Amino acid sequence: MSEELFAQMRQAVIDGDTAAAAALAEQALADNIPPLDAIDKGFVPGLTLVGEQFGAGDLFLPDMMLAARAMQKAIAILEPEMKRQATQRHVLGRVVLGTVKGDIHEIGKNLVGMMLATSGFEVHDLGVDVAPERFVSAAQEHNADIVGVSALLTTTMAGQRTVVEQFDAAGLRPKCRVIVGGAPASSTWAAEIGADGYSEDAIGAVALIRGMVGA
Amino acid sequence: MRPRFELLEPALIDRVVDEALALLASPGIKVEEPEAIRLLVGAGASAEGNRVSIPDALVHRALDTVPHAFDLYDRAGNPAVRYGSGAVHFDPGSSGVSVLDPDTLEARASQAADLARITRVADALPAYDAVSTAIVCHDVPTEIGDLYRLFVCLANSDKPIVTGAFTPRGSGAMLDLLALEAGGRAALADRPRAVFDVCPSPPLTWSEFACRNIMDLGRAGVPAEMVSMPLAGVAAPVTLIGSIVQHAAECLAGIVLHQLAAPGAPIVWGGAPAIVDMRTGATPMGAIETAMIDGGYAAVGHSLGLPTHAYMGATDSKVIDAQAGLEAGMTALVGALAGVDLISGPGMLDFLLAQSAEKLVIDAEVIGMVQRLLRGIGTPTASLATASFEAAGSEGRFLELPETRRLFRSEQFLPSRVIDRSSRRAWLDAGGLDAFGRARDRVEELLATHPLPAVDGSVAAAMVACVREAGAPFGLGEALPGVPEGFGEVRAG
Numbered sequence: 001m002s003e004e005l006f007a008q009m010r011q012a013v014i015d016g017d018t019a020a021a022a023a024l025a026e027q028a029l030a031d032n033i034p035p036l037d038a039i040d041k042g043f044v045p046g047l048t049l050v051g052e053q054f055g056a057g058d059l060f061l062p063d064m065m066l067a068a069r070a071m072q073k074a075i076a077i078l079e080p081e082m083k084r085q086a087t088q089r090h091v092l093g094r095v096v097l098g099t100v101k102g103d104i105h106e107i108g109k110n111l112v113g114m115m116l117a118t119s120g121f122e123v124h125d126l127g128v129d130v131a132p133e134r135f136v137s138a139a140q141e142h143n144a145d146i147v148g149v150s151a152l153l154t155t156t157m158a159g160q161r162t163v164v165e166q167f168d169a170a171g172l173r174p175k176c177r178v179i180v181g182g183a184p185a186s187s188t189w190a191a192e193i194g195a196d197g198y199s200e201d202a203i204g205a206v207a208l209i210r211g212m213v214g215a
Numbered sequence: 216m217r218p219r220f221e222l223l224e225p226a227l228i229d230r231v232v233d234e235a236l237a238l239l240a241s242p243g244i245k246v247e248e249p250e251a252i253r254l255l256v257g258a259g260a261s262a263e264g265n266r267v268s269i270p271d272a273l274v275h276r277a278l279d280t281v282p283h284a285f286d287l288y289d290r291a292g293n294p295a296v297r298y299g300s301g302a303v304h305f306d307p308g309s310s311g312v313s314v315l316d317p318d319t320l321e322a323r324a325s326q327a328a329d330l331a332r333i334t335r336v337a338d339a340l341p342a343y344d345a346v347s348t349a350i351v352c353h354d355v356p357t358e359i360g361d362l363y364r365l366f367v368c369l370a371n372s373d374k375p376i377v378t379g380a381f382t383p384r385g386s387g388a389m390l391d392l393l394a395l396e397a398g399g400r401a402a403l404a405d406r407p408r409a410v411f412d413v414c415p416s417p418p419l420t421w422s423e424f425a426c427r428n429i430m431d432l433g434r435a436g437v438p439a440e441m442v443s444m445p446l447a448g449v450a451a452p453v454t455l456i457g458s459i460v461q462h463a464a465e466c467l468a469g470i471v472l473h474q475l476a477a478p479g480a481p482i483v484w485g486g487a488p489a490i491v492d493m494r495t496g497a498t499p500m501g502a503i504e505t506a507m508i509d510g511g512y513a514a515v516g517h518s519l520g521l522p523t524h525a526y527m528g529a530t531d532s533k534v535i536d537a538q539a540g541l542e543a544g545m546t547a548l549v550g551a552l553a554g555v556d557l558i559s560g561p562g563m564l565d566f567l568l569a570q571s572a573e574k575l576v577i578d579a580e581v582i583g584m585v586q587r588l589l590r591g592i593g594t595p596t597a598s599l600a601t602a603s604f605e606a607a608g609s610e611g612r613f614l615e616l617p618e619t620r621r622l623f624r625s626e627q628f629l630p631s632r633v634i635d636r637s638s639r640r641a642w643l644d645a646g647g648l649d650a651f652g653r654a655r656d657r658v659e660e661l662l663a664t665h666p667l668p669a670v671d672g673s674v675a676a677a678m679v680a681c682v683r684e685a686g687a688p689f690g691l692g693e694a695l696p697g698v699p700e701g702f703g704e705v706r707a708g
Contacts, residue, residue, distance in 0.1 A: 060493035062448070104416050107449050111496050154312050154351045155360075155381045183568060184312045188324075201495065 002033050006042040009074070013046030016066025018073045025077035035078035036087050043071050047118045055203060061111070068114045091122040093145040093213035096138045098126035099182075100159030105152035108182060111202040112148060119206050120215075132159070132166040139167070139176050145213050148205065149195075151182040160185065161193040168194075177212050181205060216591050220552035222510045223459075228518045231456070231511075235463035236271050243268035244419050244468040248426035254475045274467050277474035283520040285438060285481040287345060287375035288406040290396070290668060296344050296375050296410075296557060298438075298483060298522030303551045303589060304344035305582050306377045307337050308529050308563035309412065311350040311570035317655050320534055322569045325350035327697030329570070330367045333562065336572045336658055338372035339665035342579035342586075347377040347559060349570045354696055356689035359682070361385035365392060365409070366682045367697040370675070373668045377440070377559060379412035383427050386411070388685050390435050395677045396670075404436025410483065410557075414442045415465040417450035421472065429469055433477030440483035440524050440557075441469045446498055447490045447508065455490075455504055459511040462486055466516075483557070484516030485524030487567070500529040500560065500567055501542025503549070510553035522556045528578055529563035535574050535651040539564065543574070544581045551585040573654040576661070580630050587628035595622055633657050667699050679703030 005028060012020040021043065028038040050067040053059040082088060097113050099106050106128050117123045124142050126134055139147050147167070151157040160180045167173050177196035180189070190198035197212065199205040223231070246252050246267045256262050258276075260269045284299025296304050313322040314329045330350050337343040348364035355363045361381040368376045369392070380386035389411075390400065397403035413429045415421050421429075432439040443465040445451030445458035452458055466484050473482050488508045489498035499505060509525040516523040527550035530542040543561065550558045561578035562570050596602060596618065607613045633653045635642055646652070670678075679702065683691065695702075 057494055061491070061496055062493060104420070104422065107446070107491075107496055154310070155357070158357060183566070 002031070002037070002041075005031070005033065006038075006045075009038065009042030010046035010049070012074075013043050013067050013070050014050055016063060016070050018066075018070045021070035021074040022077055025074040028078070029081055034087070035082045035085070036089065038078055039075060039089060043074050044120070047071050051115065051118045064114055064118070068118055071118070089122075090120075092120045092215040093209065094122045094124070094142050095146045095148060095209060096124045096126065096135065096142060096144040097148045097150070098130035098135060098138075099128040099150045099152070100156050100163065101129055101131050102159060103151050103153050103156035104128040105182075106150070108152070108202065109148070109150040112150075112181065112205045115202045115206050116209065119210070121209065132162045135163050136166050136170050136172065139172055140170075144176050146209050147176060147178045148209075149178060149180050151180070151185065154184045157182065157184045157189070160189075160195065164193050164195050179205070179208065179212075217589055218552060218591055220510070220549075221514075222507060222553065223514045225518070227456070228515055231460050231463055231515050232518070234460045235467055236274060238419065238460065238464040239269040239274065239468060240271070241268060242266065242419070244421060244464070246421050246426060246468075246472075247423040248421070251421065251426035251430065251472055254430075255472065258471075258475050260471075269468060269471055273471055277467075277471040278519060280474050280478040281470055281521065282479060282481050284522065286406075287410055287438065288408055289375060290373035290408070290670075292406055298481075298556045299520075300556075301554070303555060303586070304557045305528065305547075305561055305578075306343055306345035306347045306557065306559050307333060307349045307570065307575055308526060308560040308567060309347045309349055309377060309379065311563060311568055312353075313565075313569045314350060315534065315564055315569050315571040315573070317571075317573050317651075317658070322533065322565065324353040325570065326354040327352040327363065327367055329697075330364060331371050331697035331699075332658075332662065333570055333572050333575065334368050334371040335665060336575050336661050337562075338374055338668070339661040340576065340579045342582035343374065343561070343575075345375040345377050345557070346372045348379065349562065352697065356686060356691055358382075358689040359385070359388070359686045359691060362388045362392060362682060362685055363691075365389050366678060369393075369396065369678060370670065370698045370702050371668065376409040377412065377557070378409050379414075380428060383424065383431065386428055386431055388681075390437060392678060392681050393437070395681060396674050400435060407437050407481075410438040410440045412440050412442045412485070413469070414444065415469060417443070417445050417465070418461055419464060419468075421465075421468060426472060429473050429482075430476035433473045433480035433482070436477065436480055438481040438483065439469075439473060440485045441466050442524075442526075443469075443486040443488070443512075445486075445488045445508070447488070447504070448493065449491045449496070451488070455508050455511060458488055458508050459515060462488060462508070462512040463515050466512075470521075482521075483524045484512070484519070484521040485557075486512055487526035488512070497531070498566060499531045500526060500563070501531045501538070501546060503545060506546040506549040509546075509555065510549050513550075513553045513555045517554065523554075524557045524559065525550055525553075525555045526560045526567065527555070527558050528581065529560035529567060530574075531564070531566055533565050533569070535564075535571065535577065535654065539574060540577065540650065543578050547578070547581050547585050548588070551589055572658045573651060576631075576633055576654045576657045577650055580634050583628045583630060593625075595625065631657060670702070672703075675703035677703075
């Protein structure tokens with residue numbers, strides 16, 4: 001009975017059908033299915049499949065985006081019950097993301113966030129034009145393992161160095177690692193500013209972060 | 216007759232403008248600069264926070280005052296880029312962060328000497344009507360990066376310059392530097408040597424710096440070139456036409472603000488849009504759909520009587536290979552047929568991240584061919600062929616006719632040796648090089664033979680002093696990389 005429901009959940013995520021995912025989450029609550037089971041056995045496998053097919057080039061960014069949104073919606077419905085039952089998802093790691101101050105580009109960062117979320121990380125996206133202090137306070141608040149700092153402009157990439165410096169000043173490293181990305185960044189640049197890592201693209205970023213948290 | 220190319224029917228252009236006006240009214244434009252909001256609201260726009268709703272009347276008023284044509288001038292004071300004249304111009308693409316090293320084929324961080332090299336090559340090639348601040352100079356303090364790039368271009372070329380500021384301070388210093396040679400700010404506005412790129416942020420946002428910059432440029436009377444960049448499917452609607460509407464809305468908002476700050480100041484309807492590759496999120500500049508958005512918005516700009524600009528003639532390839540040639544060639548062709556007034560992009564590789572002097576010389580051949588196409592098939596003789604047959608006699612001795620010698624140079628574009636048209640034997644004897652190999656030779660040849668610009672000694676000295684003063688607080692050293700030896704030195708006697 002719940003197997004059938006899990007299959008429908010998986011399919012709703014694959015289809016990127018937010019309304020169906022929401023209805024299935026409601027039904028799980030009504031049927032007294034543990035919310036964690038609904039997530040881990042129902043919705044997550046759908047997202048994993050979409051992620052795999054994206055990696056293989058068979059699915060595309062809009063497929064990923066809609067699948068992630070359907071999943072988010074389902075989790076939002078299940079969350080109050082999870083809290084009531086005092087259970088929580090097993091997360092591979094906690095990641096804070098943002099684009100540096102003065103820079104409002106976020107396509108790459110969003111992609112990384114989406115891929116991390118689908119891989120089982122807890123992602124806190126601070127958005128764009130984020131001051132260095134915000135990165136620090138968010139890392140403290142969420143007990144982050146990794147902070148990802150994005151910059152698209154050659155004129156704003158210097159802000160990545162400032163973030164690294166502030167993490168050192170706050171004594172947050174090496175427990176929390178600071179990694180950088182964005183078009184002008186490179187492994188040379190990451191080494192120059194003393195960042196803990198760099199990835200060329202979103203898929204590489206997930207592999208990098210998995211390696212860092214040993215997942 | 217110039218070949219015609221129509222991407223959008225007139226009725227569709229009207230719909231684009233109508234929907235752009237609708238977007239300006241609702242949801243409006245995000246304007247992140249207080250003075251800009253005050254200017255807009257003072258003229259009849261309404262604002263809720265930084266979201267500004269711009270009524271049609273305001274747009275129409277701006278379109279009434281905006282100039283339909285203006286020129287950029289070379290060092291000698293001759294108009295060299297004639298926006299709005301119908302001519303298509305080309306300049307190297309701007310703001311790469313690396314250069315393709317022709318020896319190692321690696322993309323390495325660009326330096327001032329690389330900018331000098333690229334500028335010298337573009338200065339030497341007649342295909343380029345302007346040079347550009349083509350790369351970021353990593354060996355120069357970031358705080359004066361924008362000013363220094365302009366300085367390197369001024370020291371290495373006589374041509375007009377396509378540039379842009381990184382900060383409001385940079386913009387002021389750059390205008391001062393240009394004014395030194397022009398003979399003051401007023402003279403600079405009279406005969407501008409440079410155009411400044413200003414970028415709205417997709418979707419529908421004018422950032423604090425972009426607002427400041429466009430108002431300052433307008434008031435200085437120096438041409439601004441809007442570089443709107445809808446990214447179809449991510450930061451703009453996925454449809455090409457939807458992205459063209461967004462481009463129009465962003466640029467119309469820019470024109471309104473610019474003309475309110477300085478009615479009659481020159482401005483260009485430009486951009487660097489792209490589709491988004493849904494496999495990776497990349498924004499390919501060599502995609503035909505990217506070129507179609509460019510050509511489409513250029514048609515909208517022309518319908519409003521505005522000079523246009525686009526980023527075309529670039530490639531996403533990392534090296535100079537078949538992909539580089541076909542993408543640069545196809546997009547430059549589309550841009551030229553669409554009648555884009557100034558096409559930036561030649562020389563660029565890897566999503567506009569890398570510049571290459573070698574690609575620049577190959578692209579010059581693309582431009583030569585494209586310009587030839589634009590001249591169309593002419594009728595320089597009274598009869599189309601019968602008189603030629605009569606003169607050539609029954610043996611058909613066309614090669615001996617005076618008209619053949621007189622007309623072949625205008626009938627044909629004569630490529631440089633970068634384009635191989637030799638026999639296999641001759642090609643092998645010359646080293647059997649591919650286009651990249653021939654381009655490398657051509658770059659070295661141009662650098663060895665093209666004379667440096669003759670800059671008035673006292674003007675050069677004043678420029679050097681200006682850059683040194685601006686750079687001193689940020690650690691600009693004694694050496695001035697990328698500047699020809701002896702430039703600005705005051706000689707005794």
